[in-house]
Amino acid sequence: MKDIKYTNTKYLEEIYSSHLDVLTNELVEAIKNTPFRYVIISSGAIKDRRMDDNPFPFKTNPYFCRWLPLLEHPNCYLIYELNKKPVLIYFQEIDFWHKSAELPSSFWINYFEIIIVNSMDEINNHLPSNKKECILITDDYLEDRYNFEIISINTKNVINAINYGRSIKTEYEIECLRKASRSAVRGHQVANKKFKEGASEFDIHMSYCKASKHSENELPYKTIIAINKNASILHYQHYQKQKIKNPRSFLIDAGASYNGYASDISRTYAYNCNEFQSLIDGIDQMQQEIIDLIEIDMDYIELHIMAHEKIADFIQQIGLANGSIESLVKNKITDIFFPHGLGHFLGLQVHDVGGFLENPQGKEINRSDRYPFLRLNRKIQENQVFTIEPGLYVIDLLINKAKVNGTYKMLNLKQIEWLKPYGGIRIEDNIRVLDKGIENLTRNAFNESPVN
Template sequence: MDLLAHYYHAHIAELNRRVAEAVSREALSGLVIHSGQPQRMFLDDIDYPFKVNPHFKAWLPLLDNPHCWLVVNGHDKPQLIFYRPVDFWHKVADIPEVFWTEHVEIKLLTEATEVASLLPRDLANWAYVGEHLALAEALGFTKCNPEAVMSYLHFHRTTKTEYELECLRRANQIAVRGHLAAKNAFYNGASEFEIQLQYLDAVGQGENEVPYGNIIALNQHAAILHYTALEHQNPARRLSLLIDAGASYFGYAADITRTYAFEKNPFDELIGALDRAQLELIAMMRPGVRYLDLHMAAHQKIAQLLLDFGLATGDALGLVEQGITRAFFPHGLGHMLGLQVHDVGGFSCDDRGTVLAPPAAHPFLRCTRTLAPNQVLTMEPGLYIIDSLLKALQQDSRGHQIAWDTVAKLRPFGGVRIEDNVIVHSARNENMTREQGLA
């Protein structure tokens, strides 16, 4: 914690610098950042799990307290309006006394509806940052999530401070513990649901604390890219596990994927080959490299795997140009990572709002940025047997290049994906996932 406290001072200074620049450009007095408020379930008397506004948790690791507000202008000490009601139904948050509290002025709010008395008086010249626009309008805000301000903040949020990098390292450290426990559970015969329980126990976080719904897919379920069903029963035959699971630390996310074969077989060899290809792609990451070029390099490597494992015929370049590789590798190579799993700014060309959209042939790519120091990205190539995508190949001449018998042999295994979390430094890459001990 001492290290984080040391880094936090510079982190707040950088956030203040960004806000000062953003509000100066737009002639604003400052930003009022709302932590959010609970959302009631339809026809019920309980709320959905609360998820804090990422712009709020960028400043403070205060993740579970709705109705809080930050008043920042880039120059004065940030003001935290801290919600602490009188409530005998629920646990009331303690007044924070931790390393970050000396950097903010805390004002207590006991009734959420009385926040107006603690907000700046001239709200017409302050911008509201949050999702509850009707509330903001009722309070008197006339500027909500102004596009120019949001574009500026999102572009610069991709450059992580030392505080943020350390939080991401610790999130990876926690997630690696879970992945090792899940791997052990798989080989000991656990079901998808049991693997999930052992993963959560190892990371010490509940389903609403991890940054996303874990993907724990046995056998052919691995071909469903966002599979979250978690079967309680085991399949008749155990073949493979794909686990895409993360962890949180102070609001920052780890997002890691591994694939395992239950026995030594060609699918296990395919996992090893994709793992080597993934590390080769990571070695290509450096400042000045376009992520789109890395994505296309990944397709070249997937094409070579299709040839090497007898799934297709022809040449690698032709398999890419004809769109054959997209049927086996349909998603993007990776994405920005930070306060959100799919962090903002992946398409930003500058802080004025200019974006570079993915090419039409690769619509699911989540990043088109040119890499720069202190960016954090995932690297997650995959190869799957997805019948709905392969069907399109069967309907034209490309189908003659596919070894359908080999496809049929791999279909029960579902697919393979390997995902690491990587910091781009000026002269090297830091693979947080591998350096925390996950091979």
């Protein structure tokens, strides 16, 4: 009955009210010195395709989800007015084609004034009359669908203040992220088992969904299930349906979702216990060494730079390239094998917001010219949650690019050819920063449910 622990929401209920206090204070600050008295946050709308009556899958606006874990509820609106109990306009369409939303009954209902509406036309009746005092926060591009006469949509200074707040997680959010890690880990364990049985990428993906109890639409991002050379493609997007004749390596990057919060976990496995397994062990150890370097007030980019130095040392030791650590980094040889960022914020979005915000007023930290793909360059602070995900890939395109500059001779092509059929390695954990040290949500989840 292991599942009871994972579905128990009692602890979440206890910490939800202090989560709401944080969100409320954040909004009060965000609309200070603005003309706004009301913040209206939409849950999102079902988006139709052009010339088709089959809509895109629905995903809740993360700004709404942070207040209310309503994941399948389009056309709901949260109205926050200064010093008042927030109002939830709860949309319950009555039609005979779809299952109507259930009446709200969850632990959060007492914190909101709930108004149930049955049609879109009714919504406007419940919005504040002075539209100039309203800001609407929506993730919908089709803003003209709102006939609400609200002029201020996603006003930048308010969004910046919220985004800055979103980068420091409350205990409620951290508990959701823990639960998302646990679900993903159950999927990862089954996926590895299926790989060892020789299953196809498609079968592994289906087993992952089943074990993590996610339909495809519920996943926070499309799973990357890559066998052999496919593992060299950073965002490999297909699922081969045929079994692969000579399985060698398996790279899985797959997450899960809880109350809208995501996990984002990568692992790499060797089919046989061989030399490639020892490379995986090396990257795995390196990843943990990088995690050990995390310190409050350090810039995240410092970790990224240290990761490059570690990769330089590693590729030199395993014979992929020749040269000193310094010259391998300086000549961007490490970028060939490790072309992506070391990590990113994680939360309601897989690549969560605020990675370049210096303060709630919206001052931006400069992006690095040297490392343009790094999505996070903030000072590390308590209760940030981010990923640490070094990788080592053999990517033909990048190796060929090195041919046009003089650095090609630093590469050891024979060793590269040996590694090529394995594709690549990535090890990714989700890390919460503590006052001293870290909480590794991912490794804790793996340790909690050991493979039997």
